[in-house]
Amino acid sequence: MTTDLELYKIFVTVAQAGSFSAGAKELFLTQPAVSQAVQKLEQQLGARLFVRGRKGVTLTQEGQMLFQHALSALQLLDAGEEKLRRVQTLKDGQLRLGAADTITKEFLLPYLSAFRQLHPGIQLKVTNRTSRQLTELLKQGQLDIAIVNLPILDERLIVQPILEVHDIFVAGHLFAELEGQFLTLRELAGYPLVMLEREANSRRYVDDWFAEQGVRLAPEIELGAHELLPSFAAIGFGLACVVQEFCQKELAEGVVFPLHLVPPVPARSIGACWVRDLPLSSAAGELMRLLHSERN
Missing domain, CATH: 1.10.10.10 (Winged helix-like DNA-binding domain superfamily/Winged helix DNA-binding domain)
Known part of the structure; x- marks a missing residue:
């Protein structure tokens, strides 16, 4: 025209x-x-x-x-x-959010509830996948933002840490002799281990760090859900690698106890990521505001 x-x-x-x-x-x-x-x-x-x-x-x-x-x-x-x-003005629209199951359950739910109360007109679509699968969906244009286990190294994505977390190993009563004891990484590797599947980014992080220390982990049991890890440890299947912040209930109840590693696994972060060349939508920007304001 x-x-x-x-x-x-x-x-x-x-x-x-x-x-x-x-x-x-x-x-x-x-x-x-x-x-x-x-x-x-x-x-x-x-x-x-x-x-x-x-x-x-x-x-x-x-x-x-x-x-x-x-x-x-x-x-x-x-x-x-x-x-x-x-x-x-967040009176209408859609937020396509990606997050791992555990992150959604243990971390995001209160923020999603607050978002819905503040902006009921926004349609919220949540996709649960592994962190690496979510980053691929982001780059394919199927998500606006993803909350994932870091590190994520991809030049096409902007990555912003939100929450620091700690990977620890826990045990149940069948390994009571280990409570209060200090274990070297090599000693730990000699016990039966329960860990997440290798596709999980948090599992890769722990594996890679142990490998840098010259120790290879070979778990006897690999699971797809973080919430099952302390349960398997509690009934004696082995020492389970969990996120400390997401295992507070089991630790508080004494179902499992934490092991003291020398040295401990370094802290890592959970963070948000989105495509670098695309500005955040108003809805995604509002979710980021909530995540930061609630934690500051």
Whole structure:
């Protein structure tokens, strides 16, 4: 379309008002300016749009046809602008969030509840996958933001740490002799171990750190859910690697006890990531605000 959209707005307003003077008043323009705009539109289209009379103007046949299309187009634009305003002010829209199961359950749920109470008009879609699977969904454009286990090293993503966590090993009563004792990494590796599957980013982090210390971990049991780890440790299947912050209930109840490693596994973080070349949506930005404000 080569014609200035403003000309169509003036044309539609004049047609609805029935005269150049009434149209000018609605548009807060002078009557000559409105008349010139209509003439310019007629020249560009090569068609006469109005029949001028002493009591105002009426649409020609060509003008009537154009008016219906122009009115619909302007109404669609107005609706689009209103939709955009509602999305920008968090009254409408969608948030496509990705997060691992454990992170969702143990960390995110209170923030998602607060988000829903503050912005009930936002449709929340949550996808649960491993951290590495979520980063792929981000890059495919299927998610707006993902909360994942760090580290994530990918130049296409912006990564922002949110929560520091600690990977520890716990044991149940069948290993009571280990309570209060200090274990070297090599000594730990000699016991039966229960860990997450290798696809889990947190598992990779622990494996890689032990390997840097010259120790290889070979767990007898690999599980897909973090919440099962302390349960397996409690009934004596082995020493389980858990996130300390997500195992507080079992530790407090004495179902399992923490082991003292020398040296301990370094702390890591849970963080948010999104595609570098795409600005955060208003809804995703609001979730980040909640995550930071609640923790500061």
